[in-house]
Amino acid sequence: MRLALAERHLGRVIRAYRCHPYHGRVALPQTVVARWLGITQAQLSRVENGPPLVHLDRLTHWAQLLGIPAGHLWFRLPDQHCWADASLIADGPDRADSEEQPTAHGRRAAVAVSVEEASSQGGGATERRRFNVLAALAGLAASGHTYLLAAPAEVPRTVGMEQVQLASSLVDDLRRADAVAGADLLCDVAIQVHTRLSAWAARASYSREVGDSLQSALADLSIEAAWLAIDAERRSEARPYLNEAIARARIADDPRVEVRALTHLSLLIRESQPGESLHCTEAALRVSAGWATPRLTTLLHLRRAHAYAVLADASGFSREMTKARRELDRGTHEDDQGFVHFVNRQELIGIEGLSYLALDRPERAVQSLRTITDNPSPGHRRNQVYYAVRLSEAAYRQSDVNEAARLALDVLPAVNQISSKRVSRHLAQVRRNLGAPQQATATTRQFVDAYDQSVSV
Structure with a gap:
């Protein structure tokens, strides 16, 4: 067991555990341990005898299932406040x-x-x-x-x-x-x-x-x-990295990484090239057919829904949102990759709200985005702040300048703490809108003054 841990090979750790004398003269069957891990006996055999696992999502999930002490691991568990033993x-x-x-x-x-x-x-x-x-x-x-x-x-x-x-x-x-x-x-x-x-x-x-x-x-x-x-907000630098990721994933014959890259590429270009964004998600759905978890499929349909909204295709948006809801209702899965952990009911409602903004239906956008602010998701603070800023934008587009200013003033401290230029850019646009002379009220002036003071610090 110590040797397997030192080799940083979780498959060998599992095999050492199965064959430990504690269990008697007969080792624990692979079928039993495979059932614990939610995989087949053949898959466990490949894990034990193949190359070391390198994907942290699976490493951490299995280490927690098996109760391996954090101090013996070469990676950090999600609830671990400090990194693993430096000796490893x-x-x-x-x-x-x-x-x-x-x-x-x-x-x-x-x-x-x-x-x-x-x-x-x-x-x-x-x-x-x-x-x-x-x-x-x-x-x-x-x-x-x-x-x-x-x-x-x-x-x-x-x-x-x-x-x-x-x-x-x-x-x-x-x-x-x-x-x-x-x-x-x-x-x-x-x-x-x-x-x-x-x-x-x-x-x-x-x-x-x-x-x-x-x-x-x-x-x-x-x-x-x-x-x-x-x-x-350095978007021009992002695409070469995603193109590289797709090429490397194909070289390694790793469809899961390829799908992650396609999913991020669809996000990057959904506003500027919504048609190409749809092609990216279509390719991701095709590559992931047969193994995609419900949350991954939910995310891909949400990407498609927003792209259709940017294209002003209300029926396409509605169709994809229906598919996303159906997939999300199927729940989480142990094979969910780390990058889809933010996909929850709040995220679905948030994308719905942004899509209504793209469809120039600010009243529906306010309704959706307000649902998020009233029912926050504490584990995804940046998304929460982002949607709060977009709610202010939706209120402005609904011609309720005082409500837009109040919402923007409430979220201003949080925006200054998360260091996301993507979020800051949207709040800056709200400030420009509310700072126009024709929008001047006591509430809008209060927000504009607070925003200008925070920027100058």
Whole structure:
């Protein structure tokens, strides 16, 4: 069991558990353990005897089901407040060159020094941005990944599954940091890490098995970089990463990653190219046929519903919303991928509200979006804030300027905390609308003054 944990191979951990003498002279049957995990006996056999799992969603789910103590894992569980035991974290991309890599303690100290230096420089926007980025990466520092953010270093001679697992865990780290610090602070970080790990794929040596897993992990990292670019309003930078993710997923024959990339691409272009957005979701539905979970299918139909609304196709919008509701009613599934965890009743109603705005039906948009603000989803704060801002926009388009101003004033502090330029852009548009002389009332002036003061700080 200790050897399997040290090898970071959950399949071998499961096999060691099944065959442990505690269970008697006869090992636990694969059929029994497979039923615990919600898979078939044949699938469990492949997990135990094949390459190590690298997808964190499945790793964390199975580790929790089996009750493996967090301190023995090489990845962090969702409810774990700190990263796993530092002794299980590699000191660098190539253990053969470990003497050239700083220790985990040294890396944390280096980050602290960099933060202090950046803060003391003051003044320049670049230095302040660098300080904010480094401060947002306390989690990456704790997990020993900060050497990926340093000045360019030599590419390791060889890459193994340990480095692939590192690349996969970085996606999870970035998602967690994004929830705390916001995309504005992390976009450059994700791009820099992607550049470093892409050099590994291009110049290091590795086996075919490692190569396929590395392509999938890098595709995931490309998707995360694209999402951060979208939320940071750097949309022109996002598409190349999504195109790359699709290519890498196809090289690795990984349809799940390809579908994630297509789903994000449909989001990126749904306003500017709604017809192409529909093609992306159609392709994602085709690729995922036979294995898509209800929540993934729900998300794809919601993407299509909004694209039809942008095309002013009310019947297409209504048809896709009906399909989305039907799929959402089927509930969650243990195979749900991490990126669909935000898909819930509030998200469905939110997309419905945005679609009504696109269809120029602000009264219906207000009705839908107000349902979200009255029944918040605490686990998805950024989406909650986003829909609150769009509710203010809908109220303005309904010619209720005082209600629009009141809603915008209420959500202003939260917008300033989440560091999402995508959200900030919509609130800035509300301020421009309400700041027009013909809209002047005591309530609109109160919001405009508060907004201008918050921007100037």
